[in-house]
Amino acid sequence: LTEPHCGTDLGLLRTKAEPLPDGSYKITGNKIFISAGEHDFTANIVHLVLARLPDAPKGSKGISLFVVPKFMVNADGSLGERNPVFCTALEHKMGIHGNATCAISLDGAVGTMVGEPNKGLAAMFVMMNAARLGVGNQSLGLTEVAFQNALAYAKDRLQMRSLSGKKAKDKEADPIIVHPDVRKMLLTARAYADGGRALQVFCALLLDKAHHHPDEKVRKESDELVALLTPIVKAFITDNGFAATNACMQVFGGHGYIKEWGMEQFVRDARINLIYEGTNTVQSLDLLGRKVLGDQGAVLKKLGKLIGQLVQEEGVNEQMAEFINPIAILGEQMTKFTTEIGFKGFQNPDEVGAAAVDYLRVAGHLVFGYMFARMAQVALRQIAAGSQDPFYTAKLQTARFYFAKLFPEIYSLMRTARAGSKVLMETDAVLA
Incomplete structure (x- = not known):
């Protein structure tokens, strides 16, 4: 989707798709922020690319969707010649360093249209809405792992005495879990994890009903509720996840700010979830x-x-x-x-x-x-x-x-x- 000049406003998209005699298309343009856009984990990589046909109307109503493989696929399923779709740079990000985020150049790459001409945005949003639920799940996972680490640390770390009197009388100080505000930070993460998990399960049940329930009315209403809840899953859970990972890093005090404990990575990794697949304001x-x-x-x-x-x-x-x-x-x-x-x-x-x-x-x-x-x-x-x-x-x-x-x-x-x-x-x- 994303191009250097065009993030959320896909109506500004410039990548072009020119028809070829065999019914395929020659696609030329530049994309950025393509997660795992290039790697050697698989023999082939298949890109879903938004582009414009020569006669496409302006704005978001003139966008089509194409499948563009790294290697062309022969009739027998074997890999053919290299398609000119290349990684030209890696973005140096604040977090999620385990995922190569690529700038991609398409230099006349051969693609096949998905769906109807100029209806690509609607097709892409089938994937996008699933991704938004997935991003909520990503933040839920970070909230949970940050909580578990912070809880273990709070039980072990000795600092000061409880305001209401010594709790660990055989030790030189009490574990920090006795302090009210440490508990508040831990409970904030726990509550956001429990609430987020319940909402994700609720949405999963609604999706099952939307796809498989025998009653058409139930299918329709379930689909409507998932659509209503999707922006809440994406934005509310990710906002909460960033707040929770920050709180859990705070539990570690100065140790949370250095790399060896791993807490700062959870904060950095959680931050992207507020941005991609449509910012939380969107x-x-x-x-x-x-x-x-x-x-x-x-x-x-x-x-x-x-x-x-x-x-x-x-x-x-x-x-x-x-x-x-x-x-x-x-x-x-x-x-x-x-x-x-x-x-x-x-x-x-x-x-x-x-x-x-x-x-x-x-x-x-x-x-x-x-x-x-x-x-x-x-x-x-x-x-x-x-x-x-x-x-x-x-x-x-x-x-x-x-x-x-x-x-x-x-x-x-x-x-x-x-x-x-x-x-x-x-x-x-x-x-x-």
Whole structure:
């Protein structure tokens, strides 16, 4: 997709595809940021390339998709002549150093069209949406591994005494896990990992239903919910992952900033996830502008219905009150919040751009809150049935931390979202 002058705005794409007599195409242009664009792990590399036909309309409606192999493939499946698609440079990145990210030159490389002419962007987004779910999973993995390392270190590292009195009386200092703020950093990572994992599993179940459920209505609604949740998976989990890896690096103190412990690598590797496969601002604009306001909140209401069913089911259960009440209140506020931003955006589209990032995080907390409430529901039922598995106790403790310390972010986010675009756009003196 990406070219030196053209990242998110694919309408500016310049790579050209010229028809050949045999029905294939000669493709010429330059691409950048191509992950694993060149390597020797496989005998062949097959590129999916966006390019323009000679008579293509301008903008994003004039883009076609092509398969371009490194080596041409003969009729019997054997590899043929080298196709002129070459790596011209490697990008020197902040992180993910194990993946060669390449600048690619196509010098009349032979390609085969995928799908219909000028419909390449729609075809590419099938892959792109899967990649966005994958990027969320990438950050989830980094959150989990950073948490596990930080937890082990916090149990072992001795520094100072507990504020409430000595805990390790046989040692010269207490392990840092006794300090409240160290626990806050660890629990932040644990909560973001647990919430992200639950959301990813939920999306996987929806995808199975979208593809395989016998009821067409269930397939359609599942597909709609996945589409709504995809920008939340990509942006919310990756924002949280970067915050979590930073917090876990902080647990290590000065040792976290040097390479030998490996924590700084998790931070560097997590940072790219906020950028690629569509920056998190793009995800926010997609969620608010296209997925919510684009259909007058129809699919958002379906999500709200799911949450409402849980609220109705557990609303009179005192043990569930601390988990149910926050999402019930936010669920009620969400309609007014969305309508207000939509009305302001109708008058001035910049209002949507100004509110979108904050809006996505509010939506992310609503979804995470629903996930934690469901996890708490299961944990309470298992404990009531006699289970002594600490797994369920840990779920309850994590859920309590999440609702007490992380979920309340929604109130500042709704306030800043409502602050509007004026304080951003009428700033020429500052940004002169």
